[in-house]
Amino acid sequence: MTPAARVQAAIELLDAIIASARDGGPAADTLIARYFKERRYAGSRDRRAVRDHVYDAVRRVAERPESGRAAMVGLARERGDLAALFDGSVHGPVPIAPGEAGAGAGIVPGWLQPLLAEPVEQEALLGRAPVDLRVNRLKADPAKVAPLFPEAEALARLPDALRLPEGFPVEQSDAWKQGLVEVQDAGSQLISLACAAQPGMTIIDLCAGAGGKTLALAAAMAGRGTLIAADTIRSRLARLDPRAERAGATFIETLLLDQGHEAGALASLADRADVVLVDAPCSGTGTWRRNPEARWRLTPARLDRLVMEQARILDFAAPLLAPGGALIYATCALTDREGRDQVRAFMERHDGWQVEAIDPGMGRAHGGGLLLTPGHDGTDGFFFARLRRAP
Known part of the structure; x- marks a missing residue:
């Protein structure tokens, strides 16, 4: 060409x-x-x-x-x-006319800008994302894996994390093929840590998708306990099985839910879970480094629908917790409607719950939870909070 x-x-x-x-x-x-x-x-x-x-x-x-x-x-x-390449050549674009207007520059759509959480550094939202790895404790430990990736740097807050340059071909490495590492953004790893998973627990990853956080929870549980990965999208959930097998996390159970009828399918799990993770469907404003065209997909009406869906999921997630259990709410979004405001609204709708503090070293305190941003934390953008059911 x-x-x-x-x-x-x-x-x-x-x-x-x-x-x-x-x-x-x-x-x-x-x-x-x-x-x-x-x-x-x-x-x-x-x-x-x-x-x-x-x-x-x-x-x-x-x-x-x-x-x-x-x-x-x-x-x-x-x-x-x-x-100069708009030259009218056989396979090239026609020349730019003197008065031809091009699309204007910008970072955040105008309608969305006032909705972003106040500490967000907008310039960093479109930077290049590095490749973060999580060492899989079911098969390896960081001291043995780190020499396999001499280009990697350790991350202070995450003992199992390694950071590689953007575009590094991880999936071509023997370590990945053997299940010693998983590709997982540092922000997602922090959310998994906030779940405080322990061996023997009963944990439900309610919006598991392809199971990145599920696998991190499985490693923290050392392969012991009950870990259920649930989702309403079959194609996403199907991607977990080969990943779990490679990681040696074959004790994970998968549960395909029918959207709108989740409560009935989950009824047998009521009052049983020690931890429920709700990594809710969201605007994806925290992932623009990886998916910049997502800005072109988001509209005010779509955001309204997402906010309603997040609240609905939280409402059918709450009864699954055993007394004293923890509900971890997370979104890869940086709007207050999807983070701070959702936590406030949940607390107004549900009695017998309290917002529990999370180690402030894991992010900036914001609206009852923690905020991670590309500019401040070098991660994808996330809001997450831990809500504790009364004993």
């Missing part, structure tokens, strides 16, 4: 990403993979260059642009090297 053809390919991909964001379709990385699967003539340098163009344009624009060309023209207005 010529340099100009790479720019045109980025424009085409941006058009697909914009349409997918509007219609609730696949994520950008999926669309990029599909695009090049159909264009095998593109070499590795071509794919890398096009991907860089796409994500440079996506990271620059807060509001969903009108078109892929508008997004790329906006980027080219700031970069002369790109502007």
